[in-house]
Amino acid sequence: MKKNKKSIIREDNSDGPIQVVVLGAGMHAKVVADVVMLAGYKVRTFLDDNEELHGKQLLGIPILGSIKLLGDLHLDPNLGAIVGIGDNFAREQFYRKLIEFDFPIISAVHPSAFVNHRVYLGQGAVVMAQVAVNVGTRIGENCILNTSCSIDHDCFIGDHVHIAPGAVLGGSVHVDDFALVGLGSSILPEIKIGKRSVVGAGSVVVEDVADNTVVAGAPARVVRTLGRDERPPGPGVKGKLFIRYM
Numbered sequence: 001m002k003k004n005k006k007s008i009i010r011e012d013n014s015d016g017p018i019q020v021v022v023l024g025a026g027m028h029a030k031v032v033a034d035v036v037m038l039a040g041y042k043v044r045t046f047l048d049d050n051e052e053l054h055g056k057q058l059l060g061i062p063i064l065g066s067i068k069l070l071g072d073l074h075l076d077p078n079l080g081a082i083v084g085i086g087d088n089f090a091r092e093q094f095y096r097k098l099i100e101f102d103f104p105i106i107s108a109v110h111p112s113a114f115v116n117h118r119v120y121l122g123q124g125a126v127v128m129a130q131v132a133v134n135v136g137t138r139i140g141e142n143c144i145l146n147t148s149c150s151i152d153h154d155c156f157i158g159d160h161v162h163i164a165p166g167a168v169l170g171g172s173v174h175v176d177d178f179a180l181v182g183l184g185s186s187i188l189p190e191i192k193i194g195k196r197s198v199v200g201a202g203s204v205v206v207e208d209v210a211d212n213t214v215v216a217g218a219p220a221r222v223v224r225t226l227g228r229d230e231r232p233p234g235p236g237v238k239g240k241l242f243i244r245y246m
């Protein structure tokens with residue numbers, strides 16, 4: 001995907017925190033906004049296509065309107081943006097919108113997270129509380145490293161990946177684009193998790209997982225292989241939590 005090279009210009013010469021718009025105004029967006037603020041930014045507003053949310057507030061911050069308002073907001077050179085949507089595919093769609101508008105995209109790291117200084121963190125990443133990322137790891141664009149997950153040395157994490165709370169990745173694990181590594185799962189060192197694949201909550205993955213495959217259990221076994229146009233399950237119960245974004 002084309003990289004967004006635009007940076008935030010402080011034309012107002014203010015010393016205040018850089019302001020950020022969060023795309024999405026659901027429960028994941030709430031946590032993202034909290035991390036963004038703890039990372040030293042100010043959240044100016046949320047945008048969400050769910051009209052029922054418009055005019056309401058999240059964390060005391062207004063939900064201004066739909067995503068199309070990006071068209072006006074991107075004219076403000078002091079404003080950055082980040083996507084606050086848990087589902088990998090919906091998150092990628094909104095991330096793409098930010099690229100289209102050439103919006104400066106921020107990454108946010110919770111102050112309690114440990115990200116080794118020899119880690120590459122792609123733009124748009126959100127690193128939640130108590131996460132640990134060890135030396136030599138590469139994290140792609142628009143990823144979620146969720147609460148208390150642990151990613152050891154020399155891992156490769158693709159773009160639009162979600163490592164769920166409490167997941168533990170051994171050294172040199174490869175997680176390909178759009179994969180979801182479920183809550184509390186463990187991935188043994190040097191294992192490869194394929195593109196668009198899903199590792200069920202609590203699984204222990206002891207062998208490579210092919211692309212488009214759902215695995216679960218300890219040791220993890222294939223639950224099903226996804227059809228070519230089939231959407232993988234999202235992060236909610238049976239993938240239902242975030243479908244309104246599509």
Ligand SMILES: CC(C)(COP(=O)(O)OP(=O)(O)OC[C@H]1O[C@@H](n2cnc3c(N)ncnc32)[C@H](O)[C@@H]1OP(=O)(O)O)[C@@H](O)C(=O)NCCC(=O)NCCS
Nearest residue numbers: 164165182183198200201202214216217223233235236238
């Ligand atoms: C694995 C998962 C994706 C399966 O979803 P699914 O494709 O809709 O599959 P189903 O719910 O129909 O379950 C299929 C089978 O796998 C079993 N199964 C489902 N999840 C499982 C899990 N985590 N561990 C072990 N077995 C599991 C079911 O019991 C069922 O078994 P059965 O065929 O013997 O009845 C889902 O249960 C899961 O764990 N998602 C991860 C959620 C998560 O961690 N989100 C992050 C939130 S931040």
